[in-house]
Amino acid sequence: MSQEQILPINGVRLWTAIQGTGQPIVLCHGGPGGYDYLHPIAEMVSDLCQVVRYDQRGSGRSQPVGPYDVSTCVDDLEGLRKHFNFERWIVGGHSWGAGLALAYAVRFPAQTIAVLHIAGTGIDARWHEEYGKNRLNALSESEREEYQRLRVQREQAEGADGERILNRLRTLSRRTDVFDPNQVDNLPTFDEHPVSNEANEKVGADWKGYTTDSKFQQSVYDLSIPVLFLHGACDPRPSHFIETLASKLPRGTFASIPESGHYPWIEKPDEVKAALRQFIVDFTINRTV
Numbered sequence: 001m002s003q004e005q006i007l008p009i010n011g012v013r014l015w016t017a018i019q020g021t022g023q024p025i026v027l028c029h030g031g032p033g034g035y036d037y038l039h040p041i042a043e044m045v046s047d048l049c050q051v052v053r054y055d056q057r058g059s060g061r062s063q064p065v066g067p068y069d070v071s072t073c074v075d076d077l078e079g080l081r082k083h084f085n086f087e088r089w090i091v092g093g094h095s096w097g098a099g100l101a102l103a104y105a106v107r108f109p110a111q112t113i114a115v116l117h118i119a120g121t122g123i124d125a126r127w128h129e130e131y132g133k134n135r136l137n138a139l140s141e142s143e144r145e146e147y148q149r150l151r152v153q154r155e156q157a158e159g160a161d162g163e164r165i166l167n168r169l170r171t172l173s174r175r176t177d178v179f180d181p182n183q184v185d186n187l188p189t190f191d192e193h194p195v196s197n198e199a200n201e202k203v204g205a206d207w208k209g210y211t212t213d214s215k216f217q218q219s220v221y222d223l224s225i226p227v228l229f230l231h232g233a234c235d236p237r238p239s240h241f242i243e244t245l246a247s248k249l250p251r252g253t254f255a256s257i258p259e260s261g262h263y264p265w266i267e268k269p270d271e272v273k274a275a276l277r278q279f280i281v282d283f284t285i286n287r288t289v
Contacts (some may be wrong), residue, residue, distance in 0.1 A: 002042070002053070002087065006061070009079040010072070015061035016054040016080070020046030023113070024086040026077065027053050030095030032068070032207075033200030036062025037188035040092060040265050043119075044273040048280050049090070052080060058199040068202035070210055074104050076172035081111060091279070092116030095262065099123075099207055105227075106219040113254065114283055116228040116276065117242070119262050123211045123220055124241045127282050138176035177262035179234040186266050226251045228282035230275055232260035232267070253279065 002019035015035075019042055027038040035055040040050040055062040057076055066072075077100070081089055090113045093101035098120025105112040123125050134142050145168065154165045178184055210216050229246040231239045233256045246252035255275045260267040 002039070004053075007080070007083055009083060010076050012057045012065045012076070013063040014054050014057065014076065015169070016052060016097075017042075018050065018052050018084070019189035020049050020051045020063070022047070023049045025049040025051050025116075025280075026080060026082065026089055027051060027076070027116075028093030028097030028100045029053075029056065029059075029093070030093075030097050031059060031195075031200055032056065032096050032203035033059055033198070034188075034190055035062075035193050035195070035260045037190075040093075040269070041094075041272075041276070044265070044269075045276055046281060048277065050163055051086045052084065054080060055193075056199070058196040059251075060193040060195075061144035063218065064194075064196065066198075066202075068196075069206040070100070070103050070203060071206075073100055073203065074107050077104050078108055078111070078142070078195055087111075088113045090116065092118065094118045095120060096204070096207065099210075102220055102227075103210060103216075105223055105225065106216065109225065112225055115223070115228070116279070117227060119231055119235055119237065119264065120229075120242065121237050122241045122245045123217050124245070125208065125211050127238055127241045130238045131236055134238065135173060135176045138236055139172065143172055143175070144220045144288065163197070176236050179259045179261050179267055183267050185255075220245075221248045223230045224250055226279070227253070228275070228279040228283075230264065230272065231256055232262060232264040233258045234260060235262045235264075237262065251283075255279075 002017040004017045006013050007016050029036045036053045038053055058064045088111050091101040093105050098117040105115050109137050123224050125158050150165050150169050229242050231242050243254045246254035257264040257268050258273050265272040
């Protein structure tokens, strides 16, 4: 059972939840602009770890206060670590949150025990073009036509009309995020709390700048801590970029989860649980890092 609270961190009030005992770990949700949906991951490891989850600034139950950029998101994470008085912790994330975990580890390597990079997009900007093709190929012909039409319309739309188009695009994209179509309804819906389109656009644009910066790329390659790159084999976000990234890190490990998409713990919970627990035990409990 998790303990929820709103904490003043780095000039903003952040919703947090903490559960379990053992090695400290924080889980960063995707988006940007979404909010926490990683309780199932926390449940898989809460007997091994003290797990912190939170809504990033501007998202969900947290305060809508900028600035919305990667550096500030990293500062927020460091503020959480200091609040909980963790000397070091495992930093994990899903999708965009996986990128945030890497950015934190690069800035604060001494405070990072290991990184969990779950269904992230890595640091090779070429992933996006291939992802777009994979996503379209996963849609039916009528859905593909609608998607392409709405993408064009979105360029000119504003206000409520723009929000409507964006929401429909997200609905169509969800259908490509699973291997088993029957699992679509089990994906996070983001209906309960506000999703920040402003944070999505601003943080997303800033993250693109990070992934094209050669100094940042080299800093990721130089990470000497263990990094688990866990990826659904059927995620439209291409896994070969992630496997290549893992091979370039001194202690990078790539794990492909078969017959699963962007949320592999929903379609293959047993496989994901086993991979996470093995990594945590092998690299952060049984070894000196």
